[in-house]
Amino acid sequence: MSEQITEEIVAVKVSEESCSACEVCYSICPYEAIKRDAETGKAILEIEKCQVCGLCYSACPSKVIDTIYYDLDSLTGYLERAKQKHDSDTLVIMCKGSAPDLAGIERQFGVKKFIPLSVPCVGRIPVEVFLKAITMGIKKINVLACDEDYCRYQRGSPIEGRRIAALNILMEQLGYGTEAITLKRNSLKVQVKEDLCIACGNCVYYCPWDAPKLVSPGNVKVDMDACHGCGLCVSMCPAFALDLDNWEKDRISMLISQLAAEMAPPKVLVFCCQWAVFPSLEDEPNEHTRFIYLPCAARVDTVHIVEAFHTGVDGVLIAACAEDDCKLEGAGGKTQRPIAALQKRLGEIGLGEQLHILTVAPRYPEAFERELLQFSKKIAGIQKGESA
């Protein structure tokens, strides 16, 4: 095992020999994952601390930082193909953390047809991508970032905001008008259906930010400024009195039945924390596997796990961040107890082995692939055994 770890591919690398020791990455990293070499001042990355926000990558003036996810080549390559595919000259760059559904994008920016570019934090998008998009003939770029105080990577949203402000000045000087790039901010919040509240107090207990208050029995109030939209209270509410913007129970249910119908058996559905597993920009999905990327493992709801099995999914895999990596005050780990209880229950009807929780981090891109393959093999084996 330890041998495997030493050979593991990592998501971010700094080429020290070419580093100009400017210290931009060192000062920008929200996680103190970059050290300076005491003698040379060059950047040294401590991958165990790295959360793969991509801020250092997008900021490095010497281009000595490499990343496996959403690097310049893959972003521009994607833009070229997506421009053809969507037949549009409007680009919408959005953070997965705050992006509403497509109708929400339409409301935000008044655009119907657009090239979507959805990434975990807009802070990882370097200036070159904007310039490339404009040279490709994209006329309008809309950026949807998280409200600054709710940025899951702490500094990604504010930094991208400053980057866009500077770019707009440049674009104006070049004659592209004052608003070539529009930045809007958004953050997902809990929705409260007070008439369904049964005053159990779960939301009050579980919320890491003390946002919900039980004013009187059956009367829950949520301080929306305090709410970070992790969805934990929603997953813990026994009365379905809470829901989460864009990740409403009904929407996830619809997604489950749609994805289950698309898959060929053995069907494996993966509920991912979107900070634990990063999707590639143009996934060619395997016919046996589908993913639901949630804002945090806190929104992995036991109701949806059962529903997946009920809809004909053969295996449910949950990919969560380790507690230290959680972007939402440890909310992601809190659903493990009800999930374990459900697993025991599923065991009573022979499905216990077909549910698995794993903790992964994007810093080791192969770890998740490996676990998924292993789980898929196991599910295929169980299915064969049953049908034989």
Next chain:
Amino acid sequence: MIVTTQKPLDEILDFISPYKNILIVGCDGCTQPPRGIREAETLSQLLDLGGKLRNKEFKFKVNTLVKQCDSYLTAVALKDMIDDDVEAVLSLACGLGPQTIVILYPQLPVFPAQNTVFIGAEEREAGTIEERCAACGDCILGLTGGICPVSRCAKSLLNGPCGGSQNGKCEIDPEKDCAWALIIERLEKLGRLQDLEAIQPPKDHQAVARPGKIRP
């Protein structure tokens, strides 16, 4: 609150297998953990999956109501839930729920989905619910520093700990605190150890004779 545990799915499947159209009804009352609509919906899907193993297909209606121990509220709510098609009811309430429904719908078989275990308090950090009241009908918390030996001592002793109290733990289960060690510690802190000097007579287990019935 009334604490319940889930019955094994096989036991519930045995109950309901003779029927097809079944109403599963949760209780939003004091049942802990809450056995409301989330649990009712989850249970219906688990039973569907379990039914498949028995080649049995069910048609569930799933709902919840405010408190199944209130026969008036339950009657009003069930009126909209029970039609001619419903052949059986599965209640997620404590032991009171099925009994309320049986009186309201004498012709319908009603089954419990839970085992009712005790009156308890939730310790959220520990993730436990602990028995704290035995509903004995003759409360002595005033003499025992607010800690109930009837429900929290394995032997329900009234006059101090037994010889099995070891380092503050119970000989029956060393994971559990000795209630009397807690009582003595607390009364000592309050300077009221003298409260324990009076010998308590044997408990009157007929303080409320079974079946209990009062007019509040």
